[in-house]
Amino acid sequence: MQKERIVINMNISDLERGQKFRVKKVHIAGEIGKRLADMGFTQGVEGVVVRSALFGDPIQVRLMHYNISIRRSEARGVEVESLGFGDGHGHHHRHRHGAGR
Amino acid sequence: MRFKKTIKIGLAGNPNSGKTTIFNALTGSNQKVGNYPGVTVEKKQGSRLYKEIEFVIYDLPGTYSLTAYSPDEVVARDFIIDEKPDIVIDVIDSTNLERNLYLCLQLQELGIPVIGALNVMDQARSMGLDINDKELSSLLGIPMVRTVGIRNEGIEELLDRVIECLGRQTCNTKMVSYGNELEDEISKITEVLVRDTVFAAIYPPRWIAIKILEKDRNVLGRLSAHSEKDLVKKISDGCIKEIEKHFGRDSEIVVSEQRYAYVHGAVMESVKRNEKSGAQISEHVDRLLLDRILGLPIFLAVIWAIFQITFKFGEYPMRWLEAFFEWVSRYGTLYIPQGILRSLIVDGVVGGIGSVLSFVPLIIILFFLLSLLEDTGYIARAAFITDKFLHRFGLHGQSFMPMMLGFGCSVPAIMAARTLKNHKDRILTVLITPFMSCGAKLPVYVLLAAAFFPQNAGNVVMSVYVIGVLLALFSSVLLRRLVLRGEETPFVMELPPYRLPTLQGILWHVKEKTWCYMKKAGTVILGASILIWAITTFPVASGSGYNGLEHSIAGRLGKVIEPAIRPIGFDWKIGVAALTGFSAKEVVVSTLGILYKVGDEDQGQSESLREALKNDPGVTPLVGYVLMLFILIMPPCFAALAAMRAEIGGGWLLFSFFYNITLAWVVCFLVYQAGRIAGF
Structure with missing residues (x-):
């Protein structure tokens, strides 16, 4: 179903602690993908990787002003673009959104 | 009498939105303040008389969305579709507007008027959020009222708005616009749907159309x-x-x-953020509690503390209760003439009620502590810390707490599995919890280990505990493969901000848990105790003790099943002892006492019973060890079975019963036969 193949396929699991990101696309279908989208992992939303648990899994992400924990396997299904490392937490704003045509 | 109007309200909202505080403020009754999903699994109901109108309020499960994937979400939306309340109040966490409004818009699509309660406005303000509720209200077409649930603020305004909204016919003036492309497709589907007028009267066509696009299996079925x-x-x-x-x-x-894009647009226009710099308090706490290195030791310390407090402090009231029931028994023995009636009342009824009530102090203390952890938000952190390890075995991070508690007592452990939101995860956790050796199994282990392995008693008992844990993990993998298959469930879990729990909220929760246990488990345990009493008493033989037991139904049953338990090394006596272990594991010791004719039963440490066991040629050390394993794996006591039935239902209870019996037999068979070949 994917028309445009994205060259650099970066996902949340690739990010490091403190790295900010903008969501591009959720690649998992079914319950997990829908749950991720319902919790706000939708195109254009920005977040930051806060930390990971012992042995690197699961990952704590701050998204839309709240904290959420996802497994690495789930994080791998969320394609993002990196926004680099910023100072402190919680400074992220949305710039574009899908609808509104 | 004047005509009294009734307004039916469904109360919806995200988990952790303070929905329960609003429910309490509305109805005056006090309820648990939810902190993780699944607290309000059953719908609660309350009412309030205001301006001569009776408001009946139904507390729906806290949800993030209204998909078909989660039972909570299906319950919430089915209530609205099937019971058609007059209006829905959606409790919105103002500090987290986007995710909360996402649900609000879905509620609106169900065709019932919706009012938003912008809750915890005080916290939003202190976070630097300036919410223009009038603007938000007109953008979304949903009336919004500012509230602070725990301080009772905005509650009457909320009810006023409900009256006003129902008075006017046009309360919710707008619907989400999904953008041209999607709207075109939605109207194509809607056009066909409305052709069946009966169907369209029950199910709002637009909602059905959207759900079709979301591939909602529940709606597709309808x-x-x-x-x-x-x-x-x-x-x-x-x-x-x-x-x-x-x-x-x-x-x-x-x-x-x-849908989110629509929400983001509305929030951007109606909310100003003067974000305060620096991390929030919650993040500071998390830096310590979720620290990569310190997180795990802190978590283990918390578990250890819960364990110690529960079972150390619980011991005193338990002992008082035991002393009390002993006194009642003695009193009964004095005043009731000897015979079956005395035996029934003293041994059956008093003994049964005594064993039910002896768990109550444990449950009260344990659930006090657990509610404290839940309400502060720590339970979600505990799941975060343990998920990696448990997930390997098909379990969930939140399975850890019940499993640990299982070492103390399976009853509260099984009840604690309710923190697991997913149905399959919960069933699996409940099924494996009995393999964690509970406190009542210890006296049996100690007796047998001391009798047969005096040099190595500690290590032998330890090995049984370890085998229990391994079997729990093995069973988890096995059951996931065989009976609890299916798509992996998401772990995606909110880490809610830490909040100060209220004493009232915790006490209410404790009261509810305890009462639920006494009501559901109490009757079953009492019945089962009387049953065990009956089969060890009837038919009444001339002698009591050994003779009585040998000729009782239980004794005969032991002899009947002897061929089945021979391959695992047991004779009928061991069989009877194990049989009585169904009522409670510590009973095994006293049954053995009777069977080996040692005077005072109930003496786990009694040397005479140890000697008697050692001197029985039929019971080798190998048989002793196999019996320990059998006690470990066999179905748990009646109290635990009753708790199981209440939590996962009768079908799974039966499954668990046969699974444990089978596993016990197979493991004991392998160990016994291997042991014999090896020459033990």
Whole structure:
């Protein structure tokens, strides 16, 4: 179903602690993908990787002003673009959104 | 009498939105303040008389969305669709507007008027959020009222708005716009749906159309009632294909994204953020509690503390209760003439009630502590820390707490599995909890280990504990493969901000848990105790003790099943002892006492019983060890079985019973036969 193949396929699991990101696309279908989208992992939303648990899994992400924990396997299904490392937490704003045509 | 009007309200909202505080403020009754999903699994109901109108309020489960994936979400939306309340109040956490409004818009699509309660406004303000509720209200077409649930603020305004909203016919003036592409497809499907007027009267066509695009299996199932279901299917398949082609992603994701986009737009126009610099308090706490290195030791210390406090402090009231029931028994023995009646009352009824009530102090203390952890938000952190390890075995991070508690007592452990939101995860956790050796199994282990392995008693007992844990993990993997298969459930879990729990909230929760246990488990345990009493008493033989037991139903049953337990090394006596272990594991010791004719039963440490066991040629050390394993794996006591039935239902209870019996036999068989070959 994917028309445009994205060259650099970066996902949340690739990010490091403190790295900010903008969501591009959720690649998992079914319950997990829908749950991720319902919790706000939708195109254009920005977040930051806060930390990971012992042995690197699961990952704590701050998204839309709240904290959420996802497994690495789930994080791998969320394609993002990196926004680099910023100072402190919680400074992220949305710039574009899908609808509104 | 004047005509009294009744207004039926459904109370919805995200988990951790303070929905329960609003419910309490509305109804005056005090309830648990929810902190993780699944607290309000059953719908609660309350009422309030205001301005001569009776408001009946139904507390729906806290949810993030209204998909078909989660039972909570299905319960919430089915209530609104099937019971058609007059109005829905959606409790919105103002500090987290986007995710909360996402639910609010879905509620509105169900065709019932919705009012938003912008809750915890005080916290939002202190976070630097300036919410223009009038603007938000007009943008979304949903009336918004500012509230602070724990301080009772905005509650009457909320009810006033309900009256006002129902007075006017046009309360919710707008619907989400999903953008032109999606709206075109939605109207195509809606057009076919409205052709069946009966169907359209029950299910709002627009909602059904959106759910079709979200590939909601529950709604797709309900479509079979539509008179033109084939046409609907054909049209919707085409629409889904169209959307997926246009957006390049799954249509269910597209719907979520467009809905969020709508929310983001509204929030951007109505909320000003003067964000305070620096991390919040919660993040500071998390830096310590979720620290990569310190997180685990802190978590283990918390578990250890809960364990110590529960079982150390619980011991005193337990002992008082035991002393009390002993006194009642003695009193009964004095005043009731000897015979069956005395035996029934003293041994059956008093003994049964005594064993039910002896768990109550444990439950009270344990659930006090657990509620404290829940309400502060720590339970979610505990799941975060332990998920990696447990997930390997098909378990969930939140399975850890019940499993640990299982070392103390299976009853509260099984009840604690309710923190698991997913049905399958909960069933699995409950099924494996009995393999964690509970406190009542210890006296049996100690007796047998001391009798047969005096040099190595500690290590032998330890090995049984370890085998229990290994069997729990093994069973988890096995059951996941065989009976609890299916798509992996998401771990995606909110880490709610730490909040100060209220004493009232915790006490209410403790009261509810304890009462639930006494009501549900109490009757079953009492009945079972009387049953065990009956089969060890009837038919009444001339002698008591050994003779009585040998000729009782239980004794005969032991002899009947002897061929089945021979391969695992047991004779009928051991069989009877194990049989009585169903009522409670510590009873095994006293049954053995009677069977080996040692005077005072109930003496786990009694040397005479140890000697008697050692001197029985039929019971080798190998048999002793196998018996320990059997006690470990066999179905748990009646109290635990009753708790199981209450939590996962009768079907799974039966499954668990036969699974444990089978596993116990197989493991004991292998160990016994291997041991014999090895020459033990």
